[in-house]
Amino acid sequence: MQARQAPRDRIVSTACELFRQHGIRGIGVDAIAEAAETNKMTLYRHFGSKDDLICEALRFTSEKAAAFWDQLEASHPNDPMAQLHSWVEARAQCLADNQYGCDLANAAVELKEQGHPAHAVIENFKITQQRRLEKLCRDAGVSEPELLSDTLSMLMEGAQVSKLATGSEGPSMRFLRACQAAIASFRQPVKSAAETVSA
Amino acid sequence: MQARQAPRDRIVSTACELFRQHGIRGIGVDAIAEAAETNKMTLYRHFGSKDDLICEALRFTSEKAAAFWDQLEASHPNDPMAQLHSWVEARAQCLADNQYGCDLANAAVELKEQGHPAHAVIENFKITQQRRLEKLCRDAGVSEPELLSDTLSMLMEGAQVSKLATGSEGPSMRFLRACQAAIASFRQPVKSAAETVSA
DNA sequence: TCGAATAGTTACCGACCGGTCACACCTATG
DNA sequence: CATAGGTGTGACCGGTCGGTAACTATTCGA
Numbered sequence: 001m002q003a004r005q006a007p008r009d010r011i012v013s014t015a016c017e018l019f020r021q022h023g024i025r026g027i028g029v030d031a032i033a034e035a036a037e038t039n040k041m042t043l044y045r046h047f048g049s050k051d052d053l054i055c056e057a058l059r060f061t062s063e064k065a066a067a068f069w070d071q072l073e074a075s076h077p078n079d080p081m082a083q084l085h086s087w088v089e090a091r092a093q094c095l096a097d098n099q100y101g102c103d104l105a106n107a108a109v110e111l112k113e114q115g116h117p118a119h120a121v122i123e124n125f126k127i128t129q130q131r132r133l134e135k136l137c138r139d140a141g142v143s144e145p146e147l148l149s150d151t152l153s154m155l156m157e158g159a160q161v162s163k164l165a166t167g168s169e170g171p172s173m174r175f176l177r178a179c180q181a182a183i184a185s186f187r188q189p190v191k192s193a194a195e196t197v198s199a
Numbered sequence: 200m201q202a203r204q205a206p207r208d209r210i211v212s213t214a215c216e217l218f219r220q221h222g223i224r225g226i227g228v229d230a231i232a233e234a235a236e237t238n239k240m241t242l243y244r245h246f247g248s249k250d251d252l253i254c255e256a257l258r259f260t261s262e263k264a265a266a267f268w269d270q271l272e273a274s275h276p277n278d279p280m281a282q283l284h285s286w287v288e289a290r291a292q293c294l295a296d297n298q299y300g301c302d303l304a305n306a307a308v309e310l311k312e313q314g315h316p317a318h319a320v321i322e323n324f325k326i327t328q329q330r331r332l333e334k335l336c337r338d339a340g341v342s343e344p345e346l347l348s349d350t351l352s353m354l355m356e357g358a359q360v361s362k363l364a365t366g367s368e369g370p371s372m373r374f375l376r377a378c379q380a381a382i383a384s385f386r387q388p389v390k391s392a393a394e395t396v397s398a
Numbered sequence: 399t400c401g402a403a404t405a406g407t408t409a410c411c412g413a414c415c416g417g418t419c420a421c422a423c424c425t426a427t428g
Numbered sequence: 429c430a431t432a433g434g435t436g437t438g439a440c441c442g443g444t445c446g447g448t449a450a451c452t453a454t455t456c457g458a
Contacts, residue, residue: 007405023311025224028445040447042405050446101308108364109300109308112222126365144380150370151354151377157364158357165307165356166325171349178350181343185384206435227415238436239417249416 008046010036015057020100024054024110054107054118061103062125069132080139084183087136091156092176096168101160129153142186151182207245209235214256219299223253223309253306253317260302261324268331279338283382286335290355291375295367300359328352341385350381 005013014036018027029050033043047053068090076082100106104122111118130153137145137152159175166172203209213235217226228249232242246252267289275281299305303321310317329352336344336351358374365371 021311023224023309025222025309026311029447030445039406041407041449044447045404100311105360105364106308109305109360110222110224112220112225112299122364123366126361126369130365130370147373147376147380150373151380153370154357154361154374154377155350155353156357157360157370158353158355161304161308161356161360162325162353165304165321166329167322170325171329171352171356174346174349175353177346178353181346181350181384182381185380228417229415238438240419240437241435243417244434 007036007038007042011038011043011046011053012056012060015053016061016103019054019057019107020103024107029053051117054111055121058104058107058118058121058125062121062128065125065129080136081141084136084140085180087133088152088176088179088183091159092179095156095159095163095172095175099163101164102157105157105160137186141188142183143188144186148182148186152179155179155182206235206237206241210237210242210245210252211255211259214252215260215302218253218256218306219302223306228252250316253310254320257303257306257317257320257324261320261327264324264328279335280340283335283339284379286332287351287375287378287382290358291378294355294358294362294371294374298362300363301356304356304359336385340387341382342387343385347381347385351378354378354381 004010011032015032018032018035021027029043030040032053033040036043043053047056072083072086072090075086104125107118108122130149133152134145134149137149142148155175155178159172162170163172204212210231214231217231217234220226228242229239231252232239235242242252246255271282271285271289274285303324306317307321329348332351333344333348336348341347354374354377358371361369362371
């Protein structure tokens with residue numbers, strides 16, 4: 001039996017879970033503290049405000065996502081095209097497993113007050129993801145890496161919100177095929193040595 | 200000077216606006232009534248509850264969107280491929296104009312309690328839009344109309360949430376080009392009469 | 399073993415939430 | 429002019445929100 005996590009860690013991971021299930025505005029700090037088997041006073045000793053906790057929870061989620069990229073690179077070393085397909089398949093799997101969409105994107109929808117500290121966390125996360133995806137596309141040698149990576153980004157975000165709005169029978173059902181078709185349409189045509197030089 | 204709208208209509212359109220700006224959970228009925236230049240009691244005489252008002256506001260927005268399709272068909276009669284491109288351009292324009300994304304999709308993100316009456320409105324709207332888009336793709340004679348329409352749906356949803364999360368410099372910047380590339384990749388190759396028959 | 403830090407408990411605060419009440423008002427139509 | 433129906437006003441309800449105070453219990457290292 002493992003020693004119990006520290007209260008702070010329990011609060012963060014519980015907050016992640018409850019924010020995902022009920023929405024950030026849909027759950028109160030008291031309920032979070034209770035679900036984390038602690039109390040509101042301890043929560044406020046670790047986090048100055050609910051907004052602080054929101055940021056910390058989003059950071060926590062985004063760090064877990066960052067680990068996924070290392071794993072991806074290790075799975076197909078020196079084969080960016082295989083990594084790209086692996087990325088798509090992993091996103092499709094995540095889409096099938098998770099009924100709540102991307103926590104960071106949902107937070108962006110929910111927290112409209114501009115200047116909210118969470119915006120910086122969200123933007124930083126999304127931009128990082130997009131940069132990594134773009135690098136992958138570039139390394140894979142597709143014809144328009146920026147356009148492909150943005151296409152895949154939009155397909156991914158769209159699939160998640162579409163699943164929320166329309167259910168799993170909607171467009172998100174064809175997310176995997178849509179991504180694969182997009183990648184295929186941007187693959188460099190096989191060129192002869194002469195063409196490669198002239199281009 | 201036009202006669203003032205009836206209180207009920209003012210409440211609905213004001214609610215649409217404030218829900219869009221602050222989120223459904225981010226604005227109270229009192230503030231809506233005040234912004235509509237009326238009061239909470241009148242609001243509750245027309246709508247049984249806030250949830251009722253939410254549904255009515257979403258219905259109002261979705262009806263405005265429905266009118267767009269007639270307009271689209273009239274602009275390029277009997278030319279579904281031109282209508283499809285026109286649809287993409289209109290969505291791109293809407294994306295550029297509107298900083299809050301799709302109200303219906305945002306509502307789906309925000310209202311996670313299952314069984315909320317708004318879900319039926321959202322699902323009905325989204326499914327209707329998707330069916331019309333799919334019909335357009337089919338009429339345009341692309342090779343895989345279902346896959347293309349789902350791709351375009353996901354690109355559209357993704358562009359909106361991506362703009363919320365990453366700002367207008369992110370993937371949504373290339374929404375138009377991404378859609379056009381997707382359509383191009385699904386265009387039927389020109390076939391000879393013999394090929395058409397043998398297929 | 400002592401002391402300091404951390405965690406738990408209870409009660410509380412003011413603000414706001416969705417929703418209702420009783421009552422005064424206005425206007426339009428008979 | 430009278431009456432009726434929609435409208436405006438302000439007070440009020442119970443509940444919940446984010447956040448705090450004061451005090452006790454626990455843990456753990458010096």
